[in-house]
Structures are given as C-alpha cells and as structure tokens.
Amino acid sequence: MPLVTTAHLLQAAAAGGYAVGAFNCNNMEIVQAIITAAEAENAPVILQASQGAIKYAGLDFIAALAKTAIGRTRVPVALHLDHGTSFEQVVRCVAAGFSSVMIDGSRLPFAENVALTKQVVSVARAVGISVEAELGRIGGTEDNISVAEAEAFFTDPDEAARFVAETGVDALAVAIGTAHGRYKGEPRLDFERLSQIAAKVKIPLVMHGSSGVPADAVREAIRRGIRKVNIDTDIRQAFTEKVRAVLAAAPDEIDPRKILGPAREAAVEIIREKIRIFGSANRANEV
Structure with a gap:
C-alpha cells in the first residue's frame, strides 16, 4: 500500500x-x-512525529523507520508532522518524505496564523502534501509547547470559517476542551461548539489531546464532525507501565529486547482499542 496523505484518509x-x-x-x-x-x-x-520525537530520534531516523514500516504493510498510512513550528521545519519534513504536515500557528495573532498557514499550504500544494492547521489553543503540554489553563481558549466558529476560507487548509485542529498530557479529573468537552464549527467549516476537524478522554465522549465528538483523533499519552503510559512491570518481575534483566518487546505488545493493544473506538476498524479497504 503506498504512502497516502492525511487529507485522503480523512x-x-x-x-x-x-x-x-x-x-x-x-x-x-x-x-x-x-x-x-x-x-x-x-x-x-496516521503515523505522526512531534517536536519531541524529532529532537529525540532525529528527523532522518523517524522518517526511515516510518517509511520502512509503511513499505511492508497493506493498510493505508499517512506520515504526518505533528505541531510543526515553522515554515523551515515543514520544508525539511516534506524533503524527508512526509505525506502530511501540521503547521501550528495557534500561538500567533489571527492574521499572522493565516499568513504562516498560507505560506505552508502554497508549498505543500505544489508537491501533493496535505496540511493541518490549528485555531484556538489546546491546553496542557505538547513536548516543548506549553499552554497554561488560563491561556487556553476555545475555537470560535466564525473565526474557524474565516480561517479555512483564507488559508485553504485540508484539516483544522480545534480547541473544544481537550488538553495535552494527563488530565486532572475528567475532561469536559464543548460539544455544542464543535457542532457549530462543523456546520460552518466543510473540511475534516481534528481533536488533539485525546488521551484520557472517555470513549463515549470521543464517539460523540466523532458523531459531531471529528475525523482525526490524536493519541500520544495513552501509548506512552501503556508502554512504560509494561517496562516497569517487566523490570519489577525480573530486576536483573539486561536484554533490551526482553524489556521493550512486551512494552511494544502493550502499545499494540491500546492502539487497537483506540482504533475500534474511532470506528476505523475494517475500513482500510474503503480508502
């Protein structure tokens, strides 16, 4: 199965x-x-690489790992930059073989976010790459990008419609009450706001900070227009909990394969569970 764009999947x-x-x-x-x-x-x-992943492993290593895995699979896969911070980084990811990028200008004033996003869209269109952008700030921490609870604000439906019309993006990440990282208590999502955005914006919507959101709430968000759901923290938690369990049971173990292999299996299980919640199981042949 060839590498595809996120826009194609969504x-x-x-x-x-x-x-x-x-x-x-x-x-x-x-x-x-x-x-x-x-x-x-x-x-x-969608396989996506964040700022932290690129800093930790290196862009070339991440791209090579992803492309090797994609080259051996039969399901459709997009390789996506998560929370791109600059035009220059987007260009590097495109050159590395990414099929999709996110440019996150949500920290900027509206007009500057539009200008940066349009610049990315113009380059991406020329090489057949899809673009996700963000309007509104998602609370919590995403690698090195932190948003205090007091700073976080929800996406305005009218602004979202204007933003999409002016930029021509393929997908829009919206702030409706989710947060990056671990939640303190249960998140409360603004479903009515999501419905209002979906009524005004005729492109796929994206929900960031979805780890820890109850399954019923995720399903409701999908029913109201979310088409891409980002998961990171739940995978990290399943992976590291299994590492701890293995080392607790065998504290003298020194073979990384015997430590990380079970952690990989734990990650598989949580990802399969999420896929079923999202309704995308048995959909590969429809893409």
Missing part, C-alpha cells in the same frame, strides 16, 4: 462517518506497534 472518514487515529511515534517499537495494530484491525492509520 475524506474517506468523512464519507464513512468515522475518525482515523493519529498516533505519535518516538522509537522503533512504537512505530512497529502502530502498524501492527492497524494491520490487526484492518484500519487506515
């Missing part, structure tokens, strides 16, 4: 009324876990 998701999981990868085991889970569920999937 158009199929919109037609089918489901969402595609976008899972962050930081190392070989997690890349393998994402693809293994997608194959087991016969689901389309």
Whole structure:
C-alpha cells in the first residue's frame, strides 16, 4: 500500500462517518506497534512525529523507520508532522518524505496564523502534501509547547470559517476542551461548539489531546464532525507501565529486547482499542 496523505484518509472518514487515529511515534517499537495494530484491525492509520520525537530520534531516523514500516504493510498510512513550528521545519519534513504536515500557528495573532498557514499550504500544494492547521489553543503540554489553563481558549466558529476560507487548509485542529498530557479529573468537552464549527467549516476537524478522554465522549465528538483523533499519552503510559512491570518481575534483566518487546505488545493493544473506538476498524479497504 503506498504512502497516502492525511487529507485522503480523512475524506474517506468523512464519507464513512468515522475518525482515523493519529498516533505519535518516538522509537522503533512504537512505530512497529502502530502498524501492527492497524494491520490487526484492518484500519487506515496516521503515523505522526512531534517536536519531541524529532529532537529525540532525529528527523532522518523517524522518517526511515516510518517509511520502512509503511513499505511492508497493506493498510493505508499517512506520515504526518505533528505541531510543526515553522515554515523551515515543514520544508525539511516534506524533503524527508512526509505525506502530511501540521503547521501550528495557534500561538500567533489571527492574521499572522493565516499568513504562516498560507505560506505552508502554497508549498505543500505544489508537491501533493496535505496540511493541518490549528485555531484556538489546546491546553496542557505538547513536548516543548506549553499552554497554561488560563491561556487556553476555545475555537470560535466564525473565526474557524474565516480561517479555512483564507488559508485553504485540508484539516483544522480545534480547541473544544481537550488538553495535552494527563488530565486532572475528567475532561469536559464543548460539544455544542464543535457542532457549530462543523456546520460552518466543510473540511475534516481534528481533536488533539485525546488521551484520557472517555470513549463515549470521543464517539460523540466523532458523531459531531471529528475525523482525526490524536493519541500520544495513552501509548506512552501503556508502554512504560509494561517496562516497569517487566523490570519489577525480573530486576536483573539486561536484554533490551526482553524489556521493550512486551512494552511494544502493550502499545499494540491500546492502539487497537483506540482504533475500534474511532470506528476505523475494517475500513482500510474503503480508502
């Protein structure tokens, strides 16, 4: 199955009324876990690399791991830059073989966010790459990008419509009450706001900070127009909990394969569970 764009996957998701999981990868085991889970569920999937992953592993290593995995699979996969911070970084990811990028100008005033996003869209269009942007700030911490609770603000539906019209982006990440990282208590999502945005914006919508959001709330968000759901923290938690369990049971173990192998399997299980919640299981052949 060739590498596809996120826009391609999300158009199929919109037609089918489901969402595609976008899972962050930081190392070989997690890349393998994402693809293994997608194959087991016969689901389309998005492999995405964040700022932290690129800093930790290096852009070339992440791209090579992802492309090796994608080259061996039968399910449709997009390789996506998560929370791109600059035009220059987007260009580097395009050159490295990414099929999709996110430019996050949500920290900027509206006009500057539009200008940066348009610049990215113009380059991406020329090489057949899809673009996700963000309007409104998602609370919590995403690698090195922090947003205090007091700073976080929700996406305005009218501004969203204007932003999409002016930029021509393929997908829009919206702030409706989710947060990056671990939640303190249960998140409360503004579903009515989401419905208002979906009524005004005729492109796929993206929900960031989805780890820890109850399954019923995720399903409701999908019913109201979310087509891409980002997951990172839940994978990290499953992976590291299994590492701790293995070392607790065998504190003298020194073989990384015997430590990270079970952690990879734990990641597979949580990713499969998410794919089923998103409704994308057995949808690979529809893309």
